[in-house]
Amino acid sequence: MQVLTLSPFYHDLLDALNRGLLMSVALIVPSACGGVLIGILAGTVRAFGRPWMRSIVAAYAALFRGTPLVVQLFVLYYGLPNLGLYLSPYSAAVIGFMLCSGAYQSEYVRGALLSIKKGQYLGAQALGFSAWQTLQSIIVPQAIRRAIHGCGNEIIYLIKYSSLAYIVTCMELTGEGKTIATEYFRFTEVFAVIALYYLTLVSLAMLALKKIEKILFIPGFGRN
Amino acid sequence: MNSSEIPVLQADKVSKSFSGQRILNGVSVGLKRGEIKVLIGPSGGGKSTLLQCINCLVLPDEGSISLAGVEVDLHNKKSLYQLRQQVGMIFQDFNLFDHLNALDNITIALRKVKKISRTAAEKRARLELEQVGLGDKTDLYPAQLSGGQKQRVAIARALAMDPQVLLLDEPTSALDPELIGEVIAVIRNLAGKGMTMLMATHQISLISTLADEILFMEAGVIVERGAPSLLLVPGCGSKSAGFCDRLSELADGECKC
Numbered sequence: 001m002q003v004l005t006l007s008p009f010y011h012d013l014l015d016a017l018n019r020g021l022l023m024s025v026a027l028i029v030p031s032a033c034g035g036v037l038i039g040i041l042a043g044t045v046r047a048f049g050r051p052w053m054r055s056i057v058a059a060y061a062a063l064f065r066g067t068p069l070v071v072q073l074f075v076l077y078y079g080l081p082n083l084g085l086y087l088s089p090y091s092a093a094v095i096g097f098m099l100c101s102g103a104y105q106s107e108y109v110r111g112a113l114l115s116i117k118k119g120q121y122l123g124a125q126a127l128g129f130s131a132w133q134t135l136q137s138i139i140v141p142q143a144i145r146r147a148i149h150g151c152g153n154e155i156i157y158l159i160k161y162s163s164l165a166y167i168v169t170c171m172e173l174t175g176e177g178k179t180i181a182t183e184y185f186r187f188t189e190v191f192a193v194i195a196l197y198y199l200t201l202v203s204l205a206m207l208a209l210k211k212i213e214k215i216l217f218i219p220g221f222g223r224n
Numbered sequence: 225m226n227s228s229e230i231p232v233l234q235a236d237k238v239s240k241s242f243s244g245q246r247i248l249n250g251v252s253v254g255l256k257r258g259e260i261k262v263l264i265g266p267s268g269g270g271k272s273t274l275l276q277c278i279n280c281l282v283l284p285d286e287g288s289i290s291l292a293g294v295e296v297d298l299h300n301k302k303s304l305y306q307l308r309q310q311v312g313m314i315f316q317d318f319n320l321f322d323h324l325n326a327l328d329n330i331t332i333a334l335r336k337v338k339k340i341s342r343t344a345a346e347k348r349a350r351l352e353l354e355q356v357g358l359g360d361k362t363d364l365y366p367a368q369l370s371g372g373q374k375q376r377v378a379i380a381r382a383l384a385m386d387p388q389v390l391l392l393d394e395p396t397s398a399l400d401p402e403l404i405g406e407v408i409a410v411i412r413n414l415a416g417k418g419m420t421m422l423m424a425t426h427q428i429s430l431i432s433t434l435a436d437e438i439l440f441m442e443a444g445v446i447v448e449r450g451a452p453s454l455l456l457v458p459g460c461g462s463k464s465a466g467f468c469d470r471l472s473e474l475a476d477g478e479c480k481c
Contacts, residue, residue, distance in 0.1 A: 123319030123378075125281055127333040127385060128309035130301070137336055142323045218323055220367020 013180050013190060017197060020176030024201070027090070027162045027172055031097035032155045038098060039105020039151065046106060047113040057106070064103035069161055072096050077168035089170035093162075101158050108150030112143040145216050152209040159201050173197055230293040232257050232420050233311065233389045235278050238287035240270075247273045249444040250287070255389055255420050262431050263424040264467055265441035271424035274441070275391045278422070279311040280304045291388070309337060312382030316394040318374040320366040320381075326353060327362040330381045338385065352380035356410050372403030376410055383414075390414070392423040428471050432456055440464045 006014070045057045064072065077092035087095065116139050124134040166175025173194060181190035231254035240248040248270045255261060263271045276282040278289060280298065289296045291310060297303040320329050330349035334340045340348070353359050356376040366374055375395055382390060395411065396404045408430060414421065415434050425431060431438065431452065438455050440448035440463050448455065448463050455464040 119315065119317050119319040120321060122281060122315065123321060124333075126279060126308055126313035126315075126319070127381070128305045128337045129333065130305055133336050137332055138321055138323075142321075145323065218367075219365050221322055221365070 009180075009184050009186065012183075013177070013193060016176040016180050017173060017193060020171060020173035021197060021201075023090075023165075023170065023172040023176075024159075024162055027093055027097065027165055027170070028159055028201075031094050031101060031162065032158055034094070034098035035101025035105050035154070035158065036151060038102025039109050039154075042102060042106035043109025043113060043147075046110040060099075061103040061106050064100050065107075069096065069100050069164055070167060072100060073164060073168050089165070089168050092168050093165035093170045093172075096168075097158060097162060097165075100161075101154060104154045104157075105151055108147045108154065109143065111150070112147035113139065115146055116142050142221075145218065146222055148209075148213055148216060152205075152212075155209070156202055156205055159205060160198060163198070229256070231255055231290070232292060233278065233422075234290040234293075235274070236288045236290070238274065238277050238284045238289070240273055240277055240282060240285050247444050248277060248284070251441075251444070251446055252287075253278070253422065253439065253446070255422055257420055258418040259436050260415055260419075260421045260423070260434050261437045261439055262435035263422065263439050263441055264426070264431060264464060265447075266467075269441040270444040271441050272393050273444075275313070275393045275422065275424060278391060279308050279313050281308075281313070305337075309385055310388045312385060312387035312390040314375070314378055314382055314390065314392040314395045316397050318366070318371075318378045318398070320369075320374055320377055322366050325363050325365050326358060326369065326377045329366070329377055330384045333381065334384055348384050349380070352384045353377070355383070355413075356380045357406070370403060371399045372406045375399065375407045379407075379410055379414075389420045389422065392421060392425070394424050394426065396425065396427050426471055428468055431468060438464050440467065 042057045042061065045053050046061070049057065073092060073096040076087060076096050077089065080087060080092075120138055120142065121134060124138045129137070162172060163174035165172045166178065169175075171179075177190050177194040181187045184190075234252075234254040236252050237250045238248055238252070239246070239250050251270070251274055253261065253274070263274065265271060273282060277284045277287075280289065280296070283298055289298070289307065291307060296307045321332065324332060327346060327349050330352055331342065331345040334345035334348060335342060350359065350362060353362055356379055358373060358376055358380065361369065361373060361377075366377075369377065375398075379395075392411070396407050399407060404427070408427065411421075411423075411430065412434065423430065423434075433452075435452050437449060438452055439446045440455075442463070450462075450464075454460075455462045456468055457465065458469075459465075
């Protein structure tokens with residue numbers, strides 16, 4: 001029986017990329033969850049908070065949407081030590097991704113919350129719902145359905161911009177691949193394989209999001 | 225005072241302004257058990273605001289609301305929630321919850337507000353939907369229902385809360401003419417069962433046949449009140465008669481088109 005053997009280059013490449021893939025997933029999952037959580041909190045404050053709270057959260061969103069992610073990561077990893085705060089490459093990357101993703105997610109959440117018609121609040125209030133019950137049982141379930149497309153899109157962006165983690169020396173998929181590419185000087189093949197890895201990750205995320213959308217689907221919802 | 229004489233619901237000298245403009249000016253309305261009063265008058269006269277002030281969806285600036293003789297504390301949220309549970313409200317635009325099917329539109333308030341078990345809430349909801357002729361539409365979402373069906377679900381939803389009074393804010397105004405009849409039939413059925421109602425409407429048949437008293441509102445004040453047999457007599461010169469004549473002419477005009 002002939003055993004398929006890989007050349008040393010592909011052996012090293014797949015070894016490195018699989019290691020990088022694990023790190024990428026370890027970056028993406030908490031960052032996506034944290035980003036959605038921050039987005040929900042920040043979006044809710046921006047939609048319903050007191051004016052001073054709204055100003056603070058709006059400033060946060062403007063800052064993180066208005067500056068490049070690379071700069072944010074550099075500040076977290078190389079800048080904070082000047083203030084005596086040292087972050088590991090992994091922590092700096094996850095915190096940076098969460099804050100950046102959360103700023104974008106807050107826009108989707110805010111838009112979804114503000115798009116709920118006044119009649120939905122009135123209908124609930126007229127039945128004796130408290131403000132909290134109205135939010136929990138009527139507004140949030142509807143807002144989730146309106147925000148899901150935007151939030152899902154942001155998670156897909158996050159999968160791709162997680163490749164910036166290697167800039168702060170967190171060796172994920174792109175970083176591991178780049179090391180091999182430099183070692184063997186075979187950039188085209190390495191980055192083509194990296195692209196396939198990302199394509200697979202994004203395709204899986206899209207499948208999961210489609211599944212969630214299907215579960216949340218309600219006939220005719222959001223079409224009027 | 226005999227308990228039957230105490231109004232189920234009493235709004236006293238209710239006033240409300242928006243952006244400095246007086247919308248309601250010291251309006252008083254009382255409803256005894258089983259009584260049906262109909263609010264009529266030109267648009268912008270304050271009918272909707274009065275109804276919303278009565279169940280405190282809009283808080284009055286002045287005046288008081290009493291339920292079975294007990295004044296509602298307008299500054300206490302719990303009192304407001306309790307008032308709204310006992311005073312059902314039907315809106316012109318139905319305001320059904322878009323993410324819930326007909327059955328859950330009814331059960332959600334029973335479960336969340338009245339803390340009734342899911343099974344009991346579903347049983348009650350099915351019963352109410354049967355009552356309004358929608359027993360076979362339990363699984364349909366608002367977007368899958370016609371306007372008339374939506375309004376009937378809204379009525380079933382309000383009734384499931386066992387309200388003492390039902391407020392109806394132009395319940396047929398957003399409906400196509402051919403769908404109005406089914407909602408009117410449900411309202412007539414409620415009247416037959418002795419439901420206490422305060423209704424703003426432009427529907428002549430409801431005004432003339434159901435009202436125990438007509439309240440004509442204009443510029444935030446009730447300017448005329450009385451039984452239809454007195455106010456709607458042709459040529460009596462009342463504002464109500466004139467208003468209803470104009471409504472009839474409009475309705476006839478529509479039919480001729």
